Amino acid sequence: MAPQTTPSQSAQENSTRVLRSASREQPPLSPQKLFEEILHQVAEAQNFTELVYHNVEPEDGALVCKSLRANKQVERRSCRINFNAFPGTLRVVVMPTEIHDVHQRWAIYSAGSWREDDLITPDERYELCIGVGTTFTGFEGIYQGSSKEPDLFMRADVIEFPAIVIESGWSESFPYLRNDKDVWMLGSSVVEVTILLKWTELARKRVKGDIEVWRRDGSGGLTMEQHAIFPQPPHPLPGDRIEFTKQQLFKGSDISIANPGTTICLELSTLRRMAKQLLTKRMGMQPA
Numbered sequence: 359m360a361p362q363t364t365p366s367q368s369a370q371e372n373s374t375r376v377l378r379s380a381s382r383e384q385p386p387l388s389p390q391k392l393f394e395e396i397l398h399q400v401a402e403a404q405n406f407t408e409l410v411y412h413n414v415e416p417e418d419g420a421l422v423c424k425s426l427r428a429n430k431q432v433e434r435r436s437c438r439i440n441f442n443a444f445p446g447t448l449r450v451v452v453m454p455t456e457i458h459d460v461h462q463r464w465a466i467y468s469a470g471s472w473r474e475d476d477l478i479t480p481d482e483r484y485e486l487c488i489g490v491g492t493t494f495t496g497f498e499g500i501y502q503g504s505s506k507e508p509d510l511f512m513r514a515d516v517i518e519f520p521a522i523v524i525e526s527g528w529s530e531s532f533p534y535l536r537n538d539k540d541v542w543m544l545g546s547s548v549v550e551v552t553i554l555l556k557w558t559e560l561a562r563k564r565v566k567g568d569i570e571v572w573r574r575d576g577s578g579g580l581t582m583e584q585h586a587i588f589p590q591p592p593h594p595l596p597g598d599r600i601e602f603t604k605q606q607l608f609k610g611s612d613i614s615i616a617n618p619g620t621t622i623c624l625e626l627s628t629l630r631r632m633a634k635q636l637l638t639k640r641m642g643m644q645p646a
Contacts (some may be wrong), residue, residue, distance in 0.1 A: 387411075387417075393426065401431060406453050408449065408452070409451075426439050435480065438450070439505070441503075442534075443503035447538075454635045457643075459509070469483070492511065501545030506541055511524070517609070517612075521609045528558070549609075552570070553572075553624075567646075568586060585598070588634075601621050
């Protein structure tokens with residue numbers, strides 16, 4: 359069963375991306391057939407492609423993900439493999455675009471600034487792990503059996519789960535990112551902040567950018583704040599940043615954290631500069 363191709367109009371025009379989704383009307387594939395289907399689609403991809411399969415059983419999803427991660431062809435194509443056991447969505451991102459990964463540079467630059475400004479100590483900077491695409495399992499509750507390869511994470515290096523997670527995608531895939539946010543925030547008690555970046559391609563190769571920041575509210579629920587990347591607000595407010603404390607960032611760390619209540623942040627102005635540079639110089643596009 360080949361998944362249906364459902365690209366946006368702009369994607370059809372310039373082949374920037376393709377979103378393929380398995381039809382719900384056809385019977386589910388066996389784990390072996392699903393694995394073979396994904397391998398075929400990965401091999402055929404010529405640019406950024408997102409493969410989405412619905413109603414995958416937890417046991418099947420776990421088996422297929424394990425097999426994909428062991429496959430050399432999948433590894434060579436820089437795939438990111440995510441399985442949300444509730445509601446059973448298997449998503450494979452092939453050949454992420456540069457704007458899809460701009461937050462990596464943003465986070466690494468920010469961590470360097472924290473050290474330069476003495477907001478974190480040398481020992482704390484050594485302890486801080488910033489990674490991309492690492493496989494996380496061991497989620498709880500209805501998300502048991504899920505596996506995630508985040509677009510970026512931050513954690514104290516000895517901890518099983520990240521404290522801060524960033525997920526990024528084009529607007530077509532954003533509903534899946536929202537669902538995956540629940541895997542992080544509700545399927546684990548460790549993750550403190552999940553940041554979702556949504557990029558929307560508009561007419562004339564312009565790109566709109568938005569951010570959702572999800573946090574715990576202290577009573578078992580979640581709160582969400584929104585920020586605009588592009589178009590840039592004409593008069594950005596002093597709160598034009600994403601803040602969290604050192605205690606949140608180093609949650610569970612074995613080392614002593616100096617002044618754990620200190621607030622550190624990811625400046626959105628820095629993200630805008632980096633994203634604009636990539637869009638204009640590498641992708642032939644413009645900020646909205």
